[in-house]
Amino acid sequence: MMRRARQAAGAVVVLSLSACGSGGQARETTLNVYAASSLQVPFEEIAEEFEAAHSGVDVQLNFAGSSDLAAQIRAGAPAEVFASANKATMEQIAAEQLLASEPRPFATNVLTIAVAEGNPLGIESLASLAEPTVSVVLCAPQVPCGSAAGDVQELTGVSLTPVSEESSVTDVLGKVSSGQADAGLVYVTDAAAAAGSVDSVPFDAAAQAANVYPIAVTGTGGDLAADFVDLVTGVQGQRVLAAHGFGKPGR
Amino acid sequence: MSGSYSGIPRWVLAVAAAGALFLLVPLAAIVLRVDWTRFGALVSSEPSRAALLLSLQTSGTSTALCVLFGVPMAFALARTRFRGQRVVRALVLLPLVLPPVVGGIALLYTFGRQGLLGESLRILGVDIAFSTAAVVLAQTFVALPFLVLSLEGALRTAGTRYEAVAATLGARPTTVLRRVSLPLVGPGIVSGAVLSFARALGEFGATLTFAGSLQGVTRTLPLEIYLQRETDPDAAVALSLVLVAVAVLVVALAHRIHEGTGP
Known part of the structure; x- marks a missing residue:
């Protein structure tokens, strides 16, 4: 009786661990994008365009306040792209050697x-x-x-x-x-x-x-992350952002 | 392993220990993260002191309101019978399970400037918007059920024997209440009040939604912690520890009152 209960408890633990481990389908590649809350609507559109252009890629968007996202990245969250609503937060992350690319300004907000x-x-x-x-x-x-x-x-x-x-x-x-x-x-x-x-x-x-929004590939990001940053800073991404009221960063 | 039979299988204790660790480890994590060299300075900064003082003042006032209204409510629920009593009890206890932010929205549409009572209050010259009174309302709203629930339980456990005897001896209802009932459940009132105080102290969602956040007026300790976290995580951790310490004190006090005189 007792042994069976123990086995059952063990099975529950193993099951729940494996459930935590495997997120999506094995065949799909996931790209984790962490973006400031204010970017939610345009980034959802941009992510769709990105998925359309990259078959088999699933863009996972995580929206929160910029400093919350920074705290998660510091704690080892699997972010591959980080888009912050202000320069200061991005600079902190850069100073902590957590970026794999130079931050690029991609939008302004007034x-x-x-x-x-x-x-x-x-x-x-x-x-x-x-x-x-x-x-x-x-x-x-x-x-x-x-x-x-x-x-x-x-x-x-x-x-x-x-x-x-x-x-x-x-x-x-x-x-x-x-x-x-x-x-x-x-x-x-x-x-x-x-x-x-x-x-x-x-x-x-x-x-x-005006508030300048920078975007960068973080330490864990690779080519796919760089592609996403290119899309956001490119013509397509800029068009979507403009449609939602964001400005273009000067120079 | 030859201890006396505890009545429960050992694996239950193992699961219980895991549950206890789940509750205790995060507290230990806070203590470990405190920057002790800056702790004093962080906790005694002007915004921190203002927030702590405001929290203690508003929680104290809310607790007084909880006792004032909650004790009669508990008596009505425990000692009388009326149609729809179950429904009333369920509704009164609703704020216990309601997300606080929903409580805040409800208060907004009641006491807010465009709320149900807002216009009447304005005619009376009362504007609660962004005032300390709004904080007290939010805290009382979420804390009142704690007092009602715990006192109602105490009243049911105490039974009505002594009251019945007093009444047959000719005591009038108010005398019975004052001389018999209240002293009988005194500890229940105190521990209910302590619980209410603790809940009021931790109130965040309803306050943020309904009262706003301004230093010394509406920004209580939880709101200050939430804000500090934006720029100074160390300050947020230090203030969290202060809140944990106050909460531990309060729980210990409630426990002691319960142990000393409990049923």
């Missing part, structure tokens, strides 16, 4: 003012956010969208007093779309994705504080 649908308060510029009657939500300075918000304040001399400093763009959008806050600074791509629940008011200084 901030915009997200307001309630129909812009009931008539917000027209960054300066109108500084009025005490307007409740503004920003990203915390620790995250990329927050550091960009700090940059535009410095550039324009407009000083904002946020009622909340959120840890992600999604949370800023949530506060605006639910009506808790009157306005928030988010990326144009996020505002575009949330069109229908928020309106966006562009402002001039945003372009000067």
Whole structure:
């Protein structure tokens, strides 16, 4: 009785281990791409194009905040391509010798003012956010969208007093779309994705504080990973990114 | 191996040990990752202190609210019978199993500026948006069921014999409640309150969704940890250890109260 139970327990362990081990089909080659959350929609399209051009290749996309992805790569995650939403995170990974190629800038993103649908308060510029009657939500300075918000304040001399400093763009959008806050600074791509629940008011200084997205092959990546990076930085990839509101990196 | 018969097969103990390790090893991992040379500085930085203070204040207030509303709720569930009682109990305990972020969304559409009660609150001149009060609401929402559940259990275990005797001796319901019932389940209330405090202290999802995150106003310790992790993982680890220490203290306290007077 007891022996049988032990055998059963052993079998369960072995089964669950083997289930963990083999992910997909043996014949397919998997390419693991780690990309910042804001890239989800365009990268899903680019991955489809890549799979169409490379038969037998399965692109596994992993989306999360850039610093979360960096932490996973540091911990030995099987990333072959890394696309970060800011230079700083990529530079950290590069400094730790975890990259196999030079990071290449492939997209830019700029901030915009997200307001309630129909812009009931008539917000027209960054300066109108500084009025005490307007409740503004920003990203915390620790995250990329927050550091960009700090940059535009410095550039324009407009000083904002946020009622909340959120840890992600999604949370800023949530506060605006639910009506808790009157306005928030988010990326144009996020505002575009949330069109229908928020309106966006562009402002001039945003372009000067553009966020640059770099992409690189990581230590475990090979030729296939390099091909993927080429697709993203090439004409096809750039077209998809532009369609979703991303800008082209200068020079 | 000649110990007395424990009543359970040894392999059960082996699986139990594996389960215990699964819970304990991650805690050990945190302790091992702490950068002790910077620990003091990280934990005593201005944002960290503000977050810890805010967490203790809001959790304390939430616990008081849990006791204020939870004790009558537990009595109503344990001592009375009414139609639909099972459904009411299930609904009241729902926040226990609900993902906190769902709780946050629910609170948003209740107390938010465009929520069910938002307009009425605005007329009364109350704006909860992004205030410390919103944090307390979020914490109370997730912690209240803990008190109700544990006190209801204590009330059922205690039975109604003493109350019945007091009533036959002519004591009025409020006197029975004050002089017999409450002292009888006093330890149950305290341990329920401690559990509620611990749950409030760890509250993250509902707070983030409903109250926002601003230093000294709404950014409690879990939110601070989540944010620090972005740029300074060492600070996040150090603060995590503080939270673990407070939680261990709270659990030990609850255990002690339970052991000392338990049924």
